[in-house]
Amino acid sequence: MFKQIFNIFKSDSLYEQALLECHEMLDIDLTMFRESIKSLRKSDSAEIKIDIYAMDKRINEFERDVRRKVMTHLAIGGKEDIGAGLVLVSVVIDIERIGDYTKNIYDLAVKHPKKLNGGSLEDQLSKIEKITFNLFEESILAFKNQNVDKARGLMGKYKDNISSQCDSITNEIIMGKIGDLNAGTASAVGLYARYLKRTAAHSRNLISSLVNPFERIGYPE
Numbered sequence: 634m635f636k637q638i639f640n641i642f643k644s645d646s647l648y649e650q651a652l653l654e655c656h657e658m659l660d661i662d663l664t665m666f667r668e669s670i671k672s673l674r675k676s677d678s679a680e681i682k683i684d685i686y687a688m689d690k691r692i693n694e695f696e697r698d699v700r701r702k703v704m705t706h707l708a709i710g711g712k713e714d715i716g717a718g719l720v721l722v723s724v725v726i727d728i729e730r731i732g733d734y735t736k737n738i739y740d741l742a743v744k745h746p747k748k749l750n751g752g753s754l755e756d757q758l759s760k761i762e763k764i765t766f767n768l769f770e771e772s773i774l775a776f777k778n779q780n781v782d783k784a785r786g787l788m789g790k791y792k793d794n795i796s797s798q799c800d801s802i803t804n805e806i807i808m809g810k811i812g813d814l815n816a817g818t819a820s821a822v823g824l825y826a827r828y829l830k831r832t833a834a835h836s837r838n839l840i841s842s843l844v845n846p847f848e849r850i851g852y853p854e
Contacts, residue, residue, distance in 0.1 A: 651702040651721055658695045658728045659773045659839075661688050665735040666769060666832065670762065673742035673749050673825065685739050692732040699725045716847060723850050724776075724842050727835040731769070734832045738825065745821045752813040754802055754822055761802075764794050765829045765836075772836040775843065784840035785854065791837045799830035 665688055672681045703718040742749075751758040768790055775783040805811055806823045814822065838851040845854055 647702045647706045648717065648721070651699045651725075654695045654699050654702075655721070655725055655728060656777055658692050658725070658732070659776070661692055662728060662731045662735060663770060663773060665689070665732060666738075666766065669735045669739040669742065670766070672739055673745065674762070675748055676742070677747050679739070679742040679745075681739065681742075685736055689732050689736045692729055696725050696729045719847050720842055720850070723847070724839060727838040727851075731832055731835045734828045734835070737828050741821055741824055741828070745817070749818070749821055749825060751802075751822050752818070753811060754805070754814075757798060757802060758822065758826065761795055761798050761826065761829055764790065765833045768795070768833055769836045772840045775840050779843065781843050784843040787840055788837055788844070788854065791833055795833040796830055799826040802826040 664683060665685055668681050668683050669685060672679050700722060703721055707715060707718050768787060771783070771787055774780070775787060803823050803826055806814075806819050811819055834851075841852065841854070842850050845852065
């Protein structure tokens with residue numbers, strides 16, 4: 634769907650500006666995601682090299698600006714561009730939500746006194762973490778390059794490799810099956826798994842815009 638209307642974006646200055654702002658938002662998100670994971674998982678002091686809160690505000694500003702540009706274009710242009718505008722507004726919401734979840738990961742790092750280790754869940758958690766980061770990174774490339782085939786291949790990774798595994802971690806903690814973690818660490822692991830799951834879900838929503846019609850963005854092809 635998104636690729637079909639990409640020429641509309643490129644042919645209108647407001648839409649092109651909005652699309653480029655989405656690309657910049659994704660780059661900011663990726664930096665925030667990488668550094669927040671390092672802060673939570675590699676540092677005992679939650680040290681971070683970026684101002685994650687300022688970057689989050691920047692993403693929010695971009696989101697409002699994208700909406701404003703789309704609304705202005707639709708107010709001036711014809712009804713034939715409504716579909717393109719709806720897709721772009723839907724996409725920018727997912728990009729903004731990824732920024733929120735990366736900020737949540739950093740907030741978790743600040744609250745947790747030491748670098749987070751999953752104990753008996755560590756191998757599973759590390760695998761999910763790596764797959765989620767790779768999914769987001771590759772989703773950005775697919776979106777920027779309008780690569781439908783790549784997007785289609787990436788969409789299949791979410792359900793089995795991330796969603797179900799994150800749910801498994803959360804359920805084991807809730808049911809009291811993890812005895813080697815104290816309450817605080819177990820809670821942090823459960824929250825982290827949830828944040829990874831939601832980041833992956835919004836990554837999938839982003840690339841689903843390349844292969845699905847508007848009404849099925851965020852759903853399987």
